[in-house]
Amino acid sequence: MTLLRRLFFGVIAALxxxxxxxxxTKPPWLPWAAHTVALGAVLGLLFGGQRQSTGSAFSVGLLVxxxxxxxxxxxxxPALEGQKPSWTITVAVSHFPELVGAALLGAIAGLSFHALSVRFPPRPAPQRAKPHVVIVGGGFGGVGAARELDRRLGRGLDAHVTLISDSNFLLFTPLLVGVASSTVEARHVSAPVRAGLGHASFLHGRVASIDTQTRNAYVCAGxxxxxxxxxxxxxxxxxAVPHFFDLPGVGEHAFAMKSVEDATKLRNQVLGALERADLEPDPAEQARLxxxxxxGGGFAGTELVAELFDLVHDVLHFYPRLHGLRPRFVIVHAGDRLLPELSPQLGRYAQRKxxxxxxxxxxxxxxxMATAEDITLDSGETIPTRTLAWTAGNRPNPLVQQVMPPPLTVQPTMQVPGIPGLWALGDCARIPDLAGGFHPPTAQHAIREGKAVAxxxxxxxxxxxxxxxxxGGLGVLVSLGHRTAAGEIGGRRVSGFLAWVLWRSVYLSKLPSVEKRLRVLADxxxxxxxxxxxxxxxxxxxHA
Structure with a gap:
């Protein structure tokens, strides 16, 4: 109820x-009329903007x-009659009848105000539909955007925010290699999305299609x-999703590294290969296992081969029949050196280590091409193996193709050109940088892109x-196993044990909760x- 409406109701209620x-009492009519109007105005002020109960209205009236x-x-x-006001007990007792009259006046006014507010409720203000912000994807970028918007909702942003993801947890992908190599428990590298949202909504489902004309997303929700x-x-x-380039057999036989399930499958494959090799009488098949x-010889492939190498050699003593055999690890990389993301010096250092x-x-x-028994290189070389891990290429999520043919190049603001109300970030989009290129698809960039788009x-x-x-990026670090790492931070190259300590410290600090940090630290x-x-x-x- 507005202030003007309350004042009006108060005056009417006091009449x-x-x-x-x-x-x-037959008082002078003009002073009494002014007095009555003033009393009603005070009544309206004391009632405030909320509707009162009958008892509250009666009590407020008595107080008035x-x-x-x-x-x-x-x-x-007394002042109007030229007398000096007095508040002694004797004077107060002498005016007891007026006290009864004032209480009666206040009570009637309070009840009348209540009756008026019930009989003539304020017309509800027209409800403006709040804008709905939908975020599709529960990775670093999507969750980062949702949490930033959630924070702003708590500070008065007038909107509805919904995060849609087919996983109800945020996966800390930089530590997936630890899941594959048995240094980190799978549940410790994921954090529940709902726990980080106080005002925004979460919808567990897979977005099947997006109609940018009608602005509707269609979600498969079980x-x-x-x-x-x-x-x-x-x-x-x-x-992004793994890109197998339609190579024969690769999609069927290669192990990707995009999810906890992928990392767990690869771990089981490696350990299962050791189990089968321990029982295999054929030396050729044993070597294949x-x-x-x-x-892929970028960050993901280099870290993966280093950690799998450590895993196999750390547990090999559990398999006595494999004593004297040497497991073989091979990196296939299209470039002329490992780790093109780093300087040539650090790339050579990693290759040497x-x-x-x-x-x-x-x-x-x-x-x-790949089969269940070997892979073939474009040079014609065949490598007998039962395990092919794939980090050699990614492509945007197929959902992006519904918006426009990839690559999806957005404006520097992350708005999709030509489609109002649509934004894109992370691995599924190309975001221009100041140097005329594009921001790299790393976790540190995705986190900040999410906050920026919010x-x-x-x-x-x-x-x-x-x-x-x-x-501009904070730097890059890559684990090389054997408690060594390499990287560049602030333009300075670091390598060896110190870089490994930095690698673990940085990733530990970036985990999404104190609980997960403690669990990974314990691992x-x-x-x-x-x-x-x-x-x-x-x-x-x-692959059995």
């Missing part, structure tokens, strides 16, 4: 009681009557069937202009003392 008292008796009867009325989710602003943060090929342990390199080569959306909803995303501490766990968590007969 019946004021008239009744005037009939009984008491205040009226003190201010009018004991103070103003038994609920297909749900239509209308939106005003939509953020595509669906990431003990050969592990990793396609890994090569010194017996890891083989096939540089300037590509996998051309700020831009909040700005657009408030009628302001979005700003271009700018981030790493146990790994320093005890051998790695060789228990197969699931049965995977695909």
């Amino acid at each position: 019946p009681g004021g008239a009744l008292v005037a009939v009984v 009557g008491l205040l009226d008796w003190v201010t009018w009867t004991l103070t103003l009325a 038994k609920e069937g297909m749900l239509r989710v209308p939106y005003d602003q939509l953020v595509l943060a669906v990431g 003990l050969t592990f090929v990793i396609a 890994l090569g010194g342990r017996g890891i083989e390199f096939r540089l300037g080569a590509r996998v051309s 700020k831009n959306i909040a700005a657009v909803l408030r009628g302001r202009r979005p700003v271009a995303f700018r981030f 790493w501490t146990l790994d320093l003392v005890f051998p790695r766990d060789i228990a197969l968590s699931t049965k995977d007969d695909r």
